[in-house]
Amino acid sequence: MTLSEWIYNAVTKHEVLTLHRNYFRLRKPLERRMYEVARKHCGQQDEWAVSLDLLRKKCGSASSDKEFRRLVSLICDEDAQHSHMPDYAVRLDDATVRFTNRNTMKAVTAIPDxxxxxxxxxxxxxxxxxxxxxxxxxxxxxxxxxxxxxxxxxxxxxxxxxxxxxxxxxxxxxxxx
Incomplete structure (x- = not known):
């Protein structure tokens, strides 16, 4: 079996992220991508904030600024009502999206080499x-x-x-x- 170079590098440097099992219950592609971005950048920190513009770039969205803001706002509203985003609470403050750790993840332990x-x-x-x-x-x-x-x-x-x-x-x- 041949692995691509980027997969090989990610595995050998222990840069592969684990996903919460409820990630697969997220229905909207943007919700999934937002979770992936939060998982990578927020990780186990208490909170991570990102500008709406930078989040749009990290998500690879082709939507206009106005449409992206509307979609993110809907996701934030749904999360505020139902806490459906795994591991993180997400809210929109003006032009900043804040991911707050819900402290549901197990502590990361070192993987023996x-x-x-x-x-x-x-x-x-x-x-x-x-x-x-x-x-x-x-x-x-x-x-x-x-x-x-x-x-x-x-x-x-x-x-x-x-x-x-x-x-x-x-x-x-x-x-x-």
Missing amino acids: PILFPVLDSETYHEARIVAPGYDVYALEEQWREFWFASGKPDLKSPDAAFIGFCKYRHQKKPSP
Whole structure:
């Protein structure tokens, strides 16, 4: 599979945004785009304000200034009545649109960099099946990685040997899974 460069860069730099599940209930394309813009720029801040003109550009709207203002005003009025915009309250003050965080998002936790995990040789999985028969070697690998991470990620001279040792210990401790 080939990824475009911008998708690859977004994923590797952890710049992919999560969307609230109610995002998919927004019916108007402008509502969706406003949520996306708010999600990117407001994020977990308490509030983010943007001029109506700049929001129009960020949304890529071809509407006239007057029509865009009318559409945004309708969205703001509906949100004021029903709080239907996920994660953010949105209101229009003169020529400024304000997105206020509703504090419904989970706190962002750092994603561990997969490169930090020791890489195992493909032959190691075969050896693990021999020393721990009946076990799911991939489940054992996950447990081993959690153990390694919890013990402070010590430098391993041979990750493969460490994993095999972990599998042997598990099998000796509990011969059948």
